Amino acid sequence: MAGISWHYVFKFIITGDAAVGKSSLLIRLTDQRFLANPDPTLGVEFGSKLVTIPEENKVVKLQCWDTAGTESFRSITRSYYRGAAGCLLVYDVTSRKSFLNTRTWLADVRQHADPHLTCILVGNKIDLCQDEPETDQTGSAKSKRQVSVEEAELYAKEEGLLFVESSAKSGLNVERAFEQAARDILDKIHRGAFDDDQSPGVKLSKPATGNTPSNNLSLDASRSRPACCNS
Template identity: 70%
Template sequence: MAGITWHYVLKFIITGDAGVGKSSLLIRLTDQRFLANPDPTLGVEFGSKLIEIPEEGKVIKLQCPSPSPFPSDTSITRSYYRGAAGCLLVYDVTSRKSFKNAQSWLADVREHADPHLTCILVGNKIDLCNEEGEGSSNRQREVSTDEADEWARKEGLLFLEASAKSGSNVDLAFEKASCDILHKINRGVFDDNRSPGVKLSNPTNGSVALNQASNKQGCCS
């Protein structure tokens, strides 16, 4: 689908405890590769990717600043959250502490970000506790799928589990959240092209190629 243009640009942020794999998820999304120990000072450069939402007939350009390495700096926190339409709230399924701390991260998102922002809870590192895992890489799962799903429903969040290492469900997390944002645009919740995290776009150079998502599951049903 070379030469395709996009309909919307959506800004996403990725938040959660240090070590849960935020930067690894971003690198997996944009570069389709796994970086075991990404530099925590990646900065605030934007990663981007085009995804197709067939159910909506739309092509979306995702823009994601690298997760901020300065979570205690209020001014940077506000700048990072400002204008986001979507958020990945990430925890490590082998770390109950990171799951519990997700409550505080969600509170920060709701304090600083757009009140209409779509947030998806992502349980990362499922590869570490899969039965088919290899040797010493196996870890004990500390957060069950049902527990996380119940909390997400209670808080009005989308939810899935993923692995930045294998790539499982990484694209799907962004697709599900993007689909929810499109539904909000259609309902008038987001004032398209006037909400900071949602921008209409119509490139004229025709040189943009759509990077097809590896996961073909429907996300808007």
């Protein structure tokens, strides 16, 4: 390949409880479409996307691993956390349990991913809360939302996370979530937090010279996937 198609490859993981919309977020990012009832993720699913960061004049290839949210696949998904530079920590704004469980997911990710990991907390399914009546027939407050923006923002601030609310159905803030995390990773690269030779989740694309491959990447999607995903 002559020249460079992208400047960096960032390894991302998408984690959180089952049914919070992780697969739908990935499909919206990569295919710009919405699946109302996607099949449950068995182990991991993969997708990639080129994003442009205009102020940096950089094109970044995001290699995203959508991980299963059930305990039975935890040992498999943990192996994909290793070396990740970015993480979408997803919960469903209409499910308080999924929000509370993000603490467990975050601890797991931080134990196995790159120590300089950029994590963005994503409150998904806000389309379910839009255009709701403010009160029911008795005058009582009625809402599907179980996690307020203020509470999620406070939690994100306490844990040093980025934060955004999104809708995989409408596409609202889906690309923004990934781009916001990518910008933060680029900033960490500038500050020397990520080393291109030592950080598996961040790889610098290099032009072809002689017998040197055009892209020095170790995150290629052709890597073997768990047996559960090959059927």
